[in-house]
Amino acid sequence: MGEVIKIWVPLIGFLSSIILGVFVLRQNPKSWVFRTYSLYALYLALLNLGFLGFGSLKALGLVLLPLGFFQFVLSLTSRFTPTNRIILAIGYLTGLIFLVWPGKIELYNFFYNLLFGGFFIYSAYFLYLRSKATFNPFEINRIAYLTLALWMGLFKLLIDICDSFGWNLSPFWNFTIVFQPFIMAYAIARAKPMSLASVLRKITTYSVFSIWVILSYFLIQTIFMDFLRIVSDIADPELTFFSSLLTALTLVILVQSLGDHAVSFIEQLLFHRFYRRWSSIKRLSQTLSQVFDQEIFLGTVLNVVTNLTDVQKSSILLWNRKLKRFEMQFAFGLSGEVRRKAHFSKESALIKWQQKNSHPLLIEEVEDDPLFEGAREEILNDLKKIEGRASFPLVVNESLIGLLILGDKRSGEPYFWEEVKLVSNLCNQISGALISMSYYDQKIKEYLSIIQAFAFSMEAKDKKTQEHCERVAKYAMAIGQRMGLPLDVVESLKLGGMIHDIGKVTISDEILLKPGTLTDEEFEEVKKHTQAGLKILVPIQFSKEVVDSVLSHHERLSGKGYPEALKGDEIPLVARIMAVADVYDAMSSDRQYRKALSTDEAKLELLRGAGKEYDPEVVQVFLSILEERSGRFIDSTRSVDSP
Numbered sequence: 001m002g003e004v005i006k007i008w009v010p011l012i013g014f015l016s017s018i019i020l021g022v023f024v025l026r027q028n029p030k031s032w033v034f035r036t037y038s039l040y041a042l043y044l045a046l047l048n049l050g051f052l053g054f055g056s057l058k059a060l061g062l063v064l065l066p067l068g069f070f071q072f073v074l075s076l077t078s079r080f081t082p083t084n085r086i087i088l089a090i091g092y093l094t095g096l097i098f099l100v101w102p103g104k105i106e107l108y109n110f111f112y113n114l115l116f117g118g119f120f121i122y123s124a125y126f127l128y129l130r131s132k133a134t135f136n137p138f139e140i141n142r143i144a145y146l147t148l149a150l151w152m153g154l155f156k157l158l159i160d161i162c163d164s165f166g167w168n169l170s171p172f173w174n175f176t177i178v179f180q181p182f183i184m185a186y187a188i189a190r191a192k193p194m195s196l197a198s199v200l201r202k203i204t205t206y207s208v209f210s211i212w213v214i215l216s217y218f219l220i221q222t223i224f225m226d227f228l229r230i231v232s233d234i235a236d237p238e239l240t241f242f243s244s245l246l247t248a249l250t251l252v253i254l255v256q257s258l259g260d261h262a263v264s265f266i267e268q269l270l271f272h273r274f275y276r277r278w279s280s281i282k283r284l285s286q287t288l289s290q291v292f293d294q295e296i297f298l299g300t301v302l303n304v305v306t307n308l309t310d311v312q313k314s315s316i317l318l319w320n321r322k323l324k325r326f327e328m329q330f331a332f333g334l335s336g337e338v339r340r341k342a343h344f345s346k347e348s349a350l351i352k353w354q355q356k357n358s359h360p361l362l363i364e365e366v367e368d369d370p371l372f373e374g375a376r377e378e379i380l381n382d383l384k385k386i387e388g389r390a391s392f393p394l395v396v397n398e399s400l401i402g403l404l405i406l407g408d409k410r411s412g413e414p415y416f417w418e419e420v421k422l423v424s425n426l427c428n429q430i431s432g433a434l435i436s437m438s439y440y441d442q443k444i445k446e447y448l449s450i451i452q453a454f455a456f457s458m459e460a461k462d463k464k465t466q467e468h469c470e471r472v473a474k475y476a477m478a479i480g481q482r483m484g485l486p487l488d489v490v491e492s493l494k495l496g497g498m499i500h501d502i503g504k505v506t507i508s509d510e511i512l513l514k515p516g517t518l519t520d521e522e523f524e525e526v527k528k529h530t531q532a533g534l535k536i537l538v539p540i541q542f543s544k545e546v547v548d549s550v551l552s553h554h555e556r557l558s559g560k561g562y563p564e565a566l567k568g569d570e571i572p573l574v575a576r577i578m579a580v581a582d583v584y585d586a587m588s589s590d591r592q593y594r595k596a597l598s599t600d601e602a603k604l605e606l607l608r609g610a611g612k613e614y615d616p617e618v619v620q621v622f623l624s625i626l627e628e629r630s631g632r633f634i635d636s637t638r639s640v641d642s643p
Helices: 002-027 032-051 055-076 082-100 105-133 137-164 170-189 196-231 236-270 272-288 294-309 336-341 349-356 363-368 376-385 417-461 463-482 487-499 502-506 520-527 529-537 544-552 573-587 599-609 616-628
Strands: 314-320 325-332 390-396 399-406
Touching: 002 032, 002 170, 032 055, 032 170, 055 082, 055 105, 055 137, 105 137, 137 170, 294 314, 294 325, 294 399, 294 417, 294 487, 325 336, 325 399, 349 376, 349 390, 349 399, 363 376, 390 417, 399 417, 463 487, 463 573, 463 616, 487 544, 487 573, 502 529, 520 529, 529 544, 544 573, 573 599, 573 616, 599 616
Parallel strands: none
Antiparallel strands: 314 325, 314 399, 390 399
C-alpha cells in the first residue's frame, strides 16, 4: 500500500497540477492572478515529479512552492509593491543558493522552514489584511479557501517536526498537495459570485469531468505501457516514467482541445433544463441580430435582460456622435429626471474604466478592490447617477459604443456569476447587432435619399397619401406585434407600410388627384402602382416581407385582388395584414370623391369582408386593438410593449 501511495498519489498530483494550470490560464491569459496560479501549479508539478524519484526536481519544487504561493497572493491582493518585489527576488536568490549548496536540502530543514515557511506566513498576513479591508461576503469566502490552501502548504513544517520524533507523515503531505491546487482554483472562481445551485452544478460537472480524466489516464497509461513493452527493452522503473510522461502529454492535449466540449456535454447531459435555458438565450440573441430598427431592438433587449435578471431598473447608453457623449437611449424603471441627467463624456470615470477594461463591472468590485483606488468615488458616483449596480460594456473592435446598466435585483441578492456571464454573452450579440444595424441603416438611407425625391413629389401631389402611409405603418406594426410575429417581421411591416404606395409617384396627377369616380382605364393605371413600387425597390435588397407588403397589399382572399389575383394562403401574411390596415385607413379617411366612414362603419365593413376578402384572424386582432383604444390609435412605433 505504501508503494502505491508513493507512486500514484504524486502521479495524480502531477497530472492535476498540469491540467489545472493549463485550464485556469486559458480562462484569462492576461490576468496576473491566473498567470501566477498557473506558475504555482507548475511548481507543484515539479515537486510531484520529485516524489516520483527525480530528487533534483523535488528540491526545486520545495524551494519554489512557497515563493509561488507568495507571488500568487501578491497578485490576488494587489500587493506587488516595490518592497514586496525585492522580497520576492531575495527569496528566489536564496532558493538558488539552497539548490547549489553541497548536500541535500533535507540537511537544512531548520533553515528551509525558517526562510521559506516565512513566505507562507507573510502570505497569511496579506490575506488577513485583505479580509479586514472588505465587507464583500464572496471575497471573505474566497480568502477563507485560500487560507485553507495556505495551511496545507504549512503542513510541511508540521511534518518536519513530527519526523524529528520519528513519526513519518510525509505520505499525508503528498495527499494535501494533490488537493491544494483544486482549492486555490475554486478560490479564484469565488471572485465571481455563484448561486448555491450553480456551485453544486459546477462541482458535479467538474467531478464527472475529473473522473473521466482519471479513467482516461489509466486507460492511456495501460496502452502506452503495453506498447513500450512490445517495442522496447526498457526496465520497469523507466517504463513507468516514460509511459506516465507520454500519458500526461496526451491528456494535456486532450483537455486543451476537447475540455470545453466535454464539460459542455456533461452539463447538457446532467442539467438539460439549465442547458436549454442557455440555448434559448442563444437563439434569442441570433434573432435580435436580424432586427434593424434600433428602437424595437433596444426595447426588446432591455425587456429580456430585465426579466432574465429580475432587476428593478435598467438602461442602455449609446454614443451620440452629434453631442459627443454617451446618452441614455432606453430605460426601464427610471424617472424622467434620471434619464435627463444620464449622459457621460468620454472623460467620465465610468466610461474611461470601461473603455480600458472591457469586462462587466459590479459595484461590489468597485467598493472593495484595491485596483479602483483613485477612481473609486468617481465611478461610484457615476453608477449612482444612473442608479446602476452592474455595468456591461458594448464593445466593437476594442472601441466602447455603449453600456448596458442594471440596477438592484428585486430579491436584494448580488449578481451571480452565471447571470453576469449570460448577460455578457448577450452584450456581445448586442454590440454586433448595433453595428450591423448602423451599416444597414446607412445603406438604406443612401437609397432612400434617392427615392425621397419620389416621396416628396408624392407628398406635393397628394399630402393625404403620405399621411395615409404613416398611419398604415402604425396599424400594420401593431397587428404584427399583437400576433406575436418575429421582431424582424414587425420591423418590415413598419417599413413596408411607410412605402407601400411608393409606386403612386408614377401615376399622373390627373388620375391621382381626380375628385370623381375613376374610369375603368384610369383604375387600370392606378392598379399598376404595386408593380411600379416593386421596380423602385429593386436596387436595394429589402426583406421579402417589405417587398410582399408593397407588391401584394391589394390582393384579396377571393382572388379578385391585384396584381397577381392570389387566393387565400397564396397571399403572404404580411400582405394580408397590410391589406386590413390599408383598407381600414382608406375607409376611415376623407377622399376626393367621398367623406370618411365613421369608426363603427369601418369596423362593420371589415367584419363583412372577413373570411371573404380579408384574413379573419387579422381582422379580429385589429378590431380588438381598436376596441381597446376606443378608436384613438396611439403611435405604436414608440414602444415594443404596444400591442
